[in-house]
Amino acid sequence: MHWTRSAAVGLVSGAVGVAAMTVGEKVEQRCTGRPDSFVPARTLRRLRGLPDTNRLSRKANLGMHVGQAILLGTLRGVMAGAGLRGPWASAMFLVVRLTNDQTLENATGVGAPPWTWPRDEVVVDVLHKAVYAGTTGAVADALAARWGPGPGQVHARRRTGSVHDVGPP
Numbered sequence: 001m002h003w004t005r006s007a008a009v010g011l012v013s014g015a016v017g018v019a020a021m022t023v024g025e026k027v028e029q030r031c032t033g034r035p036d037s038f039v040p041a042r043t044l045r046r047l048r049g050l051p052d053t054n055r056l057s058r059k060a061n062l063g064m065h066v067g068q069a070i071l072l073g074t075l076r077g078v079m080a081g082a083g084l085r086g087p088w089a090s091a092m093f094l095v096v097r098l099t100n101d102q103t104l105e106n107a108t109g110v111g112a113p114p115w116t117w118p119r120d121e122v123v124v125d126v127l128h129k130a131v132y133a134g135t136t137g138a139v140a141d142a143l144a145a146r147w148g149p150g151p152g153q154v155h156a157r158r159r160t161g162s163v164h165d166v167g168p169p
Helices: 003-032 039-047 058-082 087-107 119-145 151-158
Strands: none
Touching: 003 058, 003 119, 039 058, 039 087, 058 087, 058 119, 087 119
16 A cells, blocks of 8 residues: 555545535535534634634635545545445444544534534534545545555455454454
């Protein structure tokens, strides 16, 4: 596996994934009337040690929203390069994306645990992040497949069937 190539695949994949998520969010907002969330901008301000303000920049909000997604995409690219591909890998990545957001938002005091949110807000957040994870995964998987199976896939082919405690080949 080439780590650098896999990470680069992830950057591209994360960019495509965040574009799909953002389009989905804008369509949903038009349908529901839900306003923009400035949680990313508030989280970024807190991470940078800046005071809270009522003037939150749309640029900072978009920068944090897009920046996190592209940076996290590197992990999905590495996953695909290692042979972790398909819906299961994208589901694992969805959990990483949700965990990343919640850790930063809760650690900075900007957010609250999602189990304290209204259910409709949880559903909207998870659906948008699922679009991101699925799109990022599909792109990463397709790009990684150009270089053949990953080490994990090669190992799995050597050990057919479900085998308990399979060690290295």
